[in-house]
Each structure stands twice: as structure tokens, then as C-alpha cells.
Amino acid sequence: MLKHVSSFVLLSVLSLCLPSWAEEQISGSNATEQANEETDKEKEQVKKLEALPLEELRIFTQVYSGVRASYIDEIDDKTLLEYAIKGILSELDPHSAYLDASSFDDLQMQTTGEFGGLGIEVGMEDGYVKVISPIDDTPAERAGVESGDLIIKLDGESVKGLSLDEAIERMRGEKGTDIIITIVRESENQPFDLTITRDVIKVRSVRSGVRDEYYGYIRVAQFQLHTGQDVVDALAELREASPDLRGIILDLRNNPGGVLSAAVDMVDVFLDGGLVVYTEGRVEGSNKKYFADSGDLSNGLPIVVLINDGSASASEIVAGALQDHGRALVLGTRSFGKGSVQSVIPISDDRAVKLTTSRYFTPNGRSIQAQGIEPDIIVERVRVTAVQPRARYTEADLSGHLENDNGEEESKAEDRPEADTDLQNKDSQLYEALNLLKGLSLFQQKQAQKEADKKPEPEASTHANLDS
Known part of the structure; x- marks a missing residue:
């Protein structure tokens, strides 16, 4: 009899608490309709609770009572119930968690940097x-x-x-x-x-600088509340430092993610409108779509995005969106693959639950979860070593060589610049991204010149003078 009473008590407690989790603000002038809707929701929740497995609830109460009565150290009910909550959340997935006062404070501080x-x-x-x-x-x-x-x-x-x-x-x-x-x-x-x-x-969210005179480098270490504006400011500084900017490298390697809205804001800087990401979940309100506004602040400059297996969550949203829209080439190694959204649900002034509530998808409908973003060009980070020494002689070094027909300056071995291997050895992926960006820029320039050469010269006017 006691076992059934315990299960009933626990069921009653759950039935009182659960509706508050799904509580929503209902707008409208008809108070009766609002009350009816709330009553219907509570009835629906009670029906779900009545379908709960009573045998498992009975086992739970038995375990709880056993620990409470027989564990080597006496533990108060408040602590035991907190342990139970943590146990539920820890078994769901690696990202759901119970946030006590200390953890809640840390989460809030991380969003501000x-x-x-x-x-x-x-x-x-x-x-x-x-x-x-x-x-x-x-x-x-x-x-x-x-x-x-x-x-x-x-x-x-x-x-x-x-x-x-x-x-x-x-x-x-x-x-x-x-x-x-x-x-x-x-x-x-x-x-x-x-x-x-x-x-x-x-954490300094955004760093930037100019590489090889014409190419902008923007490093985003983590997505914080102000990251989108920081990227806008970085782009303005790059243009001021290099008015003839020819391309941009977005470095998202080892970026663990952060605030979703910041990722959307960053994509908005480089995209002329369109879908950035959408989420799908089970709870009402978890199905959302996020769009970029019209206007590409980078004016269509070529973009290369760097990612690796440390690029997760919000950084994967950015890489996936720019890749799907054909706005950037992604270079590096496959990203981490965290394609789920966590909602922080406060349950008191200093405690909250971080719960996985939906999955997100790239504009083309790709799920990132446990897959990651596959780069357009796979480049591992390696240390570069020269295969053989540079040739010691060229045609210009040979005695009696013919002169250049166009009168160009001769190119002897000692005058030829050696390749800068510092960047290759320090960061081979960035080196390859810079070379790719130079190639894209050079190709665009040649195509533009080719189109310009095709345009015919404007013909002189041949209008007759009708009065003559």
C-alpha cells in the first residue's frame, strides 16, 4: 500500500509542476478563452502524466527512500532531489545540463566574453x-x-x-x-x-589584419553578443588599411560557437539577403527561420572560410550558410558536428536548466549534427619541407646567353626572391587559404579584363541633317 501511495504522491507532484514548464504568455482580451486554453493545456499534461509508467515511478521512490535511509552519509532531501535532476539531464545528451548558481553565472559571463x-x-x-x-x-x-x-x-x-x-x-x-x-x-x-x-x-571575439597588402584576415574566436558588430567594424578597418581590398579570409578554426544570433549577424555582413539557418524541434516555438537582410557589406569580395574539427555550433552555421549560398569556399578539415540548439530555462533566480530543444539546418537543408561541415577543399595542417634545394643557375647565368627580345630585365638565380616559408611552417592552412584567395582574385581580374576587351568601340553618330 505504501508503495502505491509513494507513486501517487510523486505523480501528483509532477502533475503540479509540469504545466509551468510549458507556460506561455497568451495575449487577448477574452479572459475566459485564455482560462479555457490554460485549462486545456493542463488537462493535456495530466493525461500525459497518467500514462507514465507507474512501475518505474515505484522503483524511483524505492531507490530514493533506500539512499535516503541507508547511504553511509546522511544526505538531505534537497541535495538528493538536485542529484536526481542532474542525473536526468546528464543522460539525455552531452549538452543538456543542470546549472546551479555557479554554472549559471559562468554561462552568462561567457556570452559577454x-x-x-x-x-x-x-x-x-x-x-x-x-x-x-x-x-x-x-x-x-x-x-x-x-x-x-x-x-x-x-x-x-x-x-x-x-x-x-x-x-x-x-x-x-x-x-x-x-x-x-x-x-x-x-x-x-x-x-x-x-x-x-x-x-x-x-575572450577577444574578433581579430583582424591585412595580409600581403590586399587580403583581409578576420579571426573569430568565439561568438558573443557583440560579435556581429565587431565583424562589421573589422571589415571597415580592413578597407581603411587597404582601399584596394581583393578578398577576405574568415578564420573559424577552433571556434566552439556561442550565441546563435551572433552567427546570423555575421553571415548578414557577407550575404545579400536569404536564409541563414533554420531550426526544428518538438516544442512549440522551436521551429524558426533566420534570414539575412539585403545588402552585402563586403560588396561581393571573394571569401575563403577556414574550419577544422574544433569549429563547432555557431561557427558551423556560418560556414554552412556561406557555403550553401555559394558565397564562400570552405577550406580545412571537417568541422566538429554540433547541430543542436540548447535553450536555457530559468527555474529560479540563480538556477536554470540547459536543455537541447531543437536541431539546426543549413539553408539547403543539411543537418550538421554528428556530421559537420565538409570543406570544399580539404587541407590538413602540416609542416612544409622543401623537397630539393633551389637551382643554382638559370639561363641568365650562362655565359654568352641571348638577350631578352622585349628588353626585359634579366632574371639571375641570385636575384630571384625565395619563397617565404615562415607562414607555410607556422600555419599551412592559412597559407593555402591565402593562395586560394589570390587565385580567385586574379581569375576575377582576368575575366573582367577579358570582358572589357570584348566590348566594341562606340560608333560615331551618322544622323543626317534633315534641314540641309
Whole structure:
């Protein structure tokens, strides 16, 4: 009898709480209709609750009662219920989570670009912490943490069995304190340790500069609330620095994502209207479409987007949208593949639930989830080594050689510039992107010149003077 009473009590509690999750503001002047609609919704929720498996609810109450009564340490009901909530969310997917006061504050700080920690975006894989990407100019990035690394120990203690939130909490600490993380990396034969000094992380969302006089470089490290405007400002600065700008590289490598609206704003800078991304979900209001306004602020300049396996979420939206619209070529390696949207649902003043509520799709209907964005041109990041030394002699070095028929200056071996291998060795993907952009620009110039050469000269007027 007691078992059935426990199940009934839990069912009653759920029936009282659940309608508030789906509560929506209803506009209208007819209060009676509004009340009827709310009543209908509650009835629908109660029907769903009545269909819940009572046997499983009975088992839950038994486990709860057993832990409460027999666990080695006494745990209060508030803590146990919080554990139960965390357990539900942790089993859904890697991105749904219960946010306590500390986690909620951290999430809010990340959207504005300043928070404490090591500077890595992480997830869980096989019970270990997986690095999605290190954030630019942070302790983790400077220490050599790479995308794809598995963190198996923190200060010598295994992370196996910890939730993601618990692991993150252990990585936090006061500025200036050290933590030793043990990493498993595919390219290494055995695990190794890295000592990282904690710091306050201030993420600079956008960096920019001119490469080789005519080509703009815009690096987006993370999508924050103001990233779209930052990209607009960066583009204006590039035009001022190089009035004859011929192309743009958008570097989204190791960008873990961030605010969805910021990704839409960034695409809007380079797209002359059209669909950017759309979402599909089960809950009312989760099916949405996001569009770019008319007007391409870059005036159709060639664009190359750089991505890798650390490019996730919002950065995949940008790459996919520009790729689908034929607005940019995507170069690098396949992206991370996070194609789901998380909604933060506040449940009190300082607590919330981060819940996966929908999936997003590129304008052409591609799902990014667990697939990622496939680059148009696959380029791995490598170190470049010359195959053979440069030739020591040319025709111009030979004694008695013929002169150039057009009177051009001779080109001897010692006068020929050597290739700049610094960028090739430091960042081979950026080097290839720059070469591709130069090729696109050169091709456009040649095509424009070809069309100009085809235009016939305007004919002189042959109107007769009718009065003569």
C-alpha cells in the first residue's frame, strides 16, 4: 500500500509542476478563452502524466527512500532531489545540463566574453573530458592543449565517474594557481602531463589584419553578443588599411560557437539577403527561420572560410550558410558536428536548466549534427619541407646567353626572391587559404579584363541633317 501511495504522491507532484514548464504568455482580451486554453493545456499534461509508467515511478521512490535511509552519509532531501535532476539531464545528451548558481553565472559571463578558468571548450566522451577547442590567447592555448585531446586526470585524480560540471568545477580556481592535467592525444604514444596556470579569461571575439597588402584576415574566436558588430567594424578597418581590398579570409578554426544570433549577424555582413539557418524541434516555438537582410557589406569580395574539427555550433552555421549560398569556399578539415540548439530555462533566480530543444539546418537543408561541415577543399595542417634545394643557375647565368627580345630585365638565380616559408611552417592552412584567395582574385581580374576587351568601340553618330 505504501508503495502505491509513494507513486501517487510523486505523480501528483509532477502533475503540479509540469504545466509551468510549458507556460506561455497568451495575449487577448477574452479572459475566459485564455482560462479555457490554460485549462486545456493542463488537462493535456495530466493525461500525459497518467500514462507514465507507474512501475518505474515505484522503483524511483524505492531507490530514493533506500539512499535516503541507508547511504553511509546522511544526505538531505534537497541535495538528493538536485542529484536526481542532474542525473536526468546528464543522460539525455552531452549538452543538456543542470546549472546551479555557479554554472549559471559562468554561462552568462561567457556570452559577454569574460570568465575564469583555463580557456577550453569541453565535452564528455566515454567518461573522459574531451577538448572541443582551446580559446585563443588563454592559458590552455599557450600550454599547448589541442582540439581532440582527452583529459583523463586532473591533479593526478581520474575524471572517470565525474559529470562534466564536476570536472569543470575542478578545473576552476583562483588566478595564479596551477593545475596538472593528464592528456591522451592520438599523435602521442602515451599520456602526458601539462601544468597550466589558471587565469581570468577575457575572450577577444574578433581579430583582424591585412595580409600581403590586399587580403583581409578576420579571426573569430568565439561568438558573443557583440560579435556581429565587431565583424562589421573589422571589415571597415580592413578597407581603411587597404582601399584596394581583393578578398577576405574568415578564420573559424577552433571556434566552439556561442550565441546563435551572433552567427546570423555575421553571415548578414557577407550575404545579400536569404536564409541563414533554420531550426526544428518538438516544442512549440522551436521551429524558426533566420534570414539575412539585403545588402552585402563586403560588396561581393571573394571569401575563403577556414574550419577544422574544433569549429563547432555557431561557427558551423556560418560556414554552412556561406557555403550553401555559394558565397564562400570552405577550406580545412571537417568541422566538429554540433547541430543542436540548447535553450536555457530559468527555474529560479540563480538556477536554470540547459536543455537541447531543437536541431539546426543549413539553408539547403543539411543537418550538421554528428556530421559537420565538409570543406570544399580539404587541407590538413602540416609542416612544409622543401623537397630539393633551389637551382643554382638559370639561363641568365650562362655565359654568352641571348638577350631578352622585349628588353626585359634579366632574371639571375641570385636575384630571384625565395619563397617565404615562415607562414607555410607556422600555419599551412592559412597559407593555402591565402593562395586560394589570390587565385580567385586574379581569375576575377582576368575575366573582367577579358570582358572589357570584348566590348566594341562606340560608333560615331551618322544622323543626317534633315534641314540641309
